[in-house]
Amino acid sequence: MTSYKLTYFNMRGRAELPRYIFAYAGIAFEDRRVEWSDWPSIKKKVLMTNNTLSAFPLGKLPVLEVNGLPLTQSLAIARFLAKEAGLVGNSRLAEAQADALVDTLNDFTLLIPWREDNPQIKTQKIDMLFQSHAPKLLDHLQCHLGDRKWLVGDSDAGGRSAEGRQLHGKHLGQVSPRINRPLPHSWRRLSPCRHLL
Known part of the structure; x- marks a missing residue:
């Protein structure tokens, strides 16, 4: 093991x-x-x-x-x-699409002022980030998702096969309450990972 x-x-x-x-x-x-x-x-x-x-x-x-x-x-x-874990998709293209989404989210996390020592300045910077960049990111991801349930692939949410565990909109996580607007349907809950928050 x-x-x-x-x-x-x-x-x-x-x-x-x-x-x-x-x-x-x-x-x-x-x-x-x-x-x-x-x-x-x-x-x-x-x-x-x-x-x-x-x-x-x-x-x-x-x-x-x-x-x-x-x-x-x-x-x-x-x-x-x-x-x-079998979460990369069922083709090299699906794997690359998942990688592209991960890189997109990574671009956002790089904007977070992780090393800011002043708590007031850090809070201000994070608030500005979530007011300006996060809504745009969510809009782009929602546009990419469209009416589908899955950001990559077309498997049903309940499946536990390799295809059934592909990247799904509802598993991306909850976005900070700092965003003053309703969240897209794909971002409302974290499901199995909620205990890590």
Whole structure:
């Protein structure tokens, strides 16, 4: 049996997409959370004691260990897990379409001021982001979704086959209440991943 250990800071951030995939697919994993203040000493200790393969090869997080072997970069981790869980679609084109949607959402997350230390400025920047960029993103995704249930593929929502677990609009997550308008029907609930919020 494959063992998975996901190491990231004690926050959502870059490890949240892999956590969603684990939860949606029902895959057991160790969710190792590191406090931000402890990270420099943990990284230094690991790099100094391991003369072979480091647990943190790039010196940053997240890291997914698969049977003890490290995999870095959040989107590479998410794409690997999506393949493991059968969530990538039933063709190379469907897989590329899912990748394009992930990259689109990643473009949005890169705008979030993760490293802003001043809580007031951070809140102002996030509020502006959710008032200006989030509605446009939702409109584009809603337009892409149209009247279909699935953003990629055409499988029914209840299926548990590889096709039945393709990317579905209702599993993208709830968007912040900072958006002052009704959410599109595809974004109203998170279903199996709600407990991670």
